[in-house]
Amino acid sequence: MEKILVLLHTAADGGLPPAALETLGVAQSLGAAWDLAVLGANAAAAAQSISSGAGKTLAVEGDAFSQSRYSTDAAAAAALIQASGAQIVLAPGTMRFNRALPGVAARLNGAADTHIVAVDPSLNVHRWFYRQRMEGTLTRSTRPWVLLIEPGSNPAATTAAGAPAELLSVPVETRTQVTGFQSPAADQQTIRPGASLLFVAGAGWTKKQKDGATHTGEAGEIILGFVQKTQSSLGSSKSLVDLSGEGQAVLPFLTHLHQVGQTGSTPRHRKGLATCCHGEEPHVVGWRFINERRAINLDPACGWSRGKADVLYVADAFEVMRALAPLL
Amino acid sequence: MPYQIIVCGGLAPDPLQTLEPVSSPAGPALKNEMMLPAVFDPWAGHALYEAAHLAKQHPGSSIKVVSLAPKAKLQQVMMTIAQKLPFELVPLDGPGGGFTDAASIAAVLADAIAAIPGLDKSQVLLFGGWESATRGAGTVMQMVGEKLGITEQFLAVDELTIDADGALVIKERVEGGQHQVSRCTAPPAVLAWATGNLSEPANHPQTGMANMRAMMPALQKAKPASLTSALTFADVSLPAVTRQTRIVKDVPAAEIAREIAEWIKQ
């Protein structure tokens, strides 16, 4: 098999993110010779900490490369790929590398494929199409070929320290400065990638209920109370976040970042509970990587009833969630 | 300053349609692909609405939409999209769909953009969706940018503002429900959009008519794109449906709550 380059980046704290070790695990499972390259803050030390088994070990570090930014990441990655000479590059599909590596592939007259969940030694790669509605296995003749491995889809490698990294010096040319990060207020931090449960709130929470009135205030309390108690991740449907965007008095803590589905996210959690959400296909494609699914909906014929959930509770979500709160 | 905003956007099957893969001599395809109603690719749509918003605030700006799709479908979809905001269409006739090779698509788009008369790179903002609803790869914009020599690039953008110095202040989605904020001193730049913050503009028939006067001849003259593919598909299939939904009905809320609580704790 062709030699592989395992191309990784460090996180802001200089450590390797879990997705990096998962990518290394995929590379090791292929049984080919592999080089290791790391870019970012503290890259050389991070590379050496896992370089046992690698051919060449390479790194690019320094202030300019500690920021996640296209121009500098692309320059560093291109230099690392060229220094290795490997034509097959395995890299974690983090936002940082999803941004940088497709362009690097183009710069080197190669190609990149993303969201890869499995690779075999003949370089057949498995990925999803049409927003997780179809799965396909393919290979490609283009070289260099950058394969971005979907985080969370493979076990992490067992690693050991090895040879020190050779540091490459890469010229910095950029017009961009990363000035900071914005996250929701601490009590509204509702996206928890590591949580085992995804809780989805649909537009039903804002609709007129049995008594002919809306109860959005109580809905907000129920939802946030549940999410905080269970430390689950909070998702939503497009209808509900669109309502919020249109300035209606809805659930102010929901934004497009919470949207799950066709034009939202496809989070990975072990379990998912959908409430007041109809379970329409454009929403449910975002549930592809939720293993155990349950839904609470008043409508026995809603989308969830047709093989999209394991259990559908035909019930009033207000009543069930009120009864659930003291049990948690 | 005025911007030359170029929006790359393809078409996707209406997400409410049932999709089924079939094999064709040219590789995998969708059953009845040409019959399926299409929409402008949703994330590219958000990019387009953001472009309209920006162009309105910066007089003299222009918007061009570069779209590679089967010509007849493109014409259908433009009947609606053209009513939303003023823009010029640069159509490229060719196959759409999820099984095309993103690298080849990017090359064709870059060539078409480079050939736009009067292109001034110092004013160019290259917009598109961060992923298509077909391939879902999220690679085309970066490759188009590279081929045009634009190395300030942003992926999964939710917000662009222009500060007092004319710099671009950009919020990109990153892991953990956060936004990374960057400041880029000036164009050219690539912005591959996530959802943004704007809702879909209402249809405006007059705008549609004005747009279509230029679009129809452009569509008629649209050149067939010469696409290649370095991909070999072994298999495309629908995921196996393994779920049998158990429907729990006429059970008191308290009992359901108990069952859910147990399940959560497992």
Ligand SMILES: Cc1cc2nc3c(=O)[nH]c(=O)nc-3n(C[C@H](O)[C@H](O)[C@H](O)COP(=O)(O)OP(=O)(O)OC[C@H]3O[C@@H](n4cnc5c(N)ncnc54)[C@H](O)[C@@H]3O)c2cc1C
């Ligand atoms: C191009 C395109 C892209 C799209 N992308 C997405 C996407 O990314 N994500 C997404 O979610 N959608 C997406 N959609 C929209 C999708 O088709 C649906 O319209 C949307 O998911 C519906 O949201 P909902 O289920 O919350 O709301 P509704 O359809 O309004 O359903 C509300 C539900 O709440 C239930 N309900 C009301 N009160 C109660 C109660 N007290 N107890 C229990 N149940 C109750 C009702 O029975 C109903 O089923 C997209 C659509 C298009 C056209």
